[in-house]
Amino acid sequence: MLQAAHISFKNSHRYLLHNVSFEVKAGEVLSVLGANGAGKSTLLKNISGELQPHKGTLIFKNKPLHSWKNHELARQRGVLSQHYQVSLPFTSFQIAMMGRYPHFKNHPLPNDHDIVKQCLCFSGIEHLADRNYLTLSGGEQQRVQIARVLAQLWDDASTDKLLLLDEPVSALDIQYQHHIMQLIRKLAVRGFAIISVVHDLNLALQYSDRILLLKNGTQVAFGDTALLNKQHIKEVYGVESELIAHPVENRKYIIITE
C-alpha cells in the first residue's frame, strides 16, 4: 500500500533520516523502533506529509504521496499524533465526530453518528461520549483521539486504509495498551495497513508483522519481527538482552539483562 524508497530528510545541520526504505502492505502492522532521537517521529511526519523528504520517493496506492489531494488523502489515511492541544471545551463525541469531517460537507448524516458511536465503543469510551474532553485524563483523551482517527477511516465499502500512529499507547495503562494493540490487529485483519511508532519491544514483538529499526536516522533493519534479536537490540539501544520462550504463549519474549 505504501512504498518508501531511499527517504532522506535533513534539517539545517544534519540528516535526521538517511536512505530509509521500507514497504507496508494491506493487512500488515509495521512497528518503527529505535532509541530517542533515532528519527521515528520524523519518519512518521515525512509519511504524513507534515515534512517533505529531501530525497527519495513515497508511493501511496500506486500514486506519489505528494500528488494526492489533501481531502482525498484524508479519507484514505489517518494520523494519530503524540500530543493534542485542545483548548475549547468540546465533548468527546464532538472530537470523535471531527474524524468524519472528510466525509460530509456541512452536517453529519445519521450514518456518521452511528460510525462515531461504534468507534467510541471500540476504544472503550462510549460512557465518556458527552464528557468535556478537557476534563478527561491523559489516557482517556488519547482513546478519544484514537476513536476520532478510527471514525475518519471507517468505511464499509473499502477497508484498505493507512493508519499512522505515533506512540499510540505510551500514555495508556497496561490494560488499554493491550486493548488498543489488539484493536490495531483487528484493523489489520480488516485490511488496514498500520505504521506505528512503539517504545515497548515486547508490544512490537507481540502485535506487529514487520519491524523497522532506526538508529541516528539510518535504517538498521527492516523485515520480519525475528530481526528484533540480541544483536540488533544491542546496536540500536546499546543494552544487552535475552529472548526467552514465553511461559504461556507460543512466542518469544524479550528481557533486558545487565
Add this chain to the structure above:
Amino acid sequence: MKPAVLVTTLTGILLVAVIISAGLGALSVSPLQSIAILLRQVGIHLDVPYSDQQEVVITAIRLPRVLFGIFIGATLAMCGTAIQGLFRNPLADPVLIGISSGAALFTVVMIVAGLQLFAGLFNMIGAYALSLAAFAGAFITAIIVYRISQAGGKTIVSTMLLAGIAISAMAAAGTGIMTLMANDAQLRTITFWNLGSLGGANWQSLGVLVPVCMICLVGLPTLSKPLNALVLGETNAAHIGINVESLKTKVIVLTALGVGVCVSVSGIIGFVGLVTPHIIRKLIGPEHKNVFIASGLLGAIILVIADLLCRTIIAPVEIPIGIVTALLGAPFFLYLLLKEKKTQIVF
C-alpha cells in the same frame, strides 16, 4: 441548552430590545407606537395613533442607530468567535490583540491626512475610503499578531496578548502624532473614534456598514467546520482534510473586513468580541456553527442595550459606548484570567 432554543430566545430578546430602544429617549414613544411606526415603513398599517414628529425621530434618528447596534454588535461578536477559533484560544479578541487599534490608527490617519494624501481615492470611493483604511489597518495588524504569536503550530498566549499591547501602544503613538496635526473638528472625531460611539449613525453610513457586515455575517459561519477541526492543531486539522492556510486567510480577511468597517463608523468598541462567545459557549458548547449564530444575536442585543444606556442614563449627555462595554467587559476579562490560572488549560 439546545442551540435552537437559545437562538429563538435571543431573537425574541433582540426584538424586544429594539422596540424598547426605539421608544426611549428625549422624545418618548410607546412600544406599541414604535411597532406601528416600524411596521408602517414596510407597508403594514396598525390602528395606533402617533405624531409625525415621533415618526421622524424613529425613522431618521433612532432606527439607524438601533440598526448600527445590531450590525456592529453581531459583527464584532462573530469576529471575536472567529479570532478565538483561529488562535485556538478563548482569550483572543480583536480589541485585545490590537486589530481594532490598527484599524483605528489607519482611520485616524485617513481623517487627518487622507484628503491630502489620497485625494484621488476619496473622489473615487467617497464614504468607503475610511472603511478601506480601517480594513487595511485591521488586516495588517491581524497578520502581524498571528505571525508573532505562533510557534510550532501553537499559540503562545502571553506573546499574543503582549503583541496586542505593543501594537496598541504603537497605534496610540501614531494616533497621538495625528492629534498634533489635527484641527479642532478632526480632534473631536479622533476622540470619538478612540472611545467608540454609535452617535454617527445615519442611513448613509448604514449603506457602507450593512453590505460589509453581511459579508462577515454570512461568510464566517461557513468556516465553522474547519474552525472546529482547528482545535486539534494545524497539522492535525490538515490530516483530516482541512486546508488550513486557506482557512487562516479567510478568517483574517473576513475579520479585518468586519472589525475594519465597524471601527470606521463607530470607533473602538471593546470586549463585545471577547465576552459574547464565552457566554454562548457556556450555554451551548463550543461547536462553531451554533456559537457564530448565537453570538451574533447576543452581540447585537448587548450593543443595542448598551447604546440605550449610553444615551439615556445621564441625558442629554451621551456616554461613549466603548466606555460602557469596557466597564462591563474588563472585569469579565480579569475573571477569565483568574479562571484560566486555576485550570491551567490555556497557560
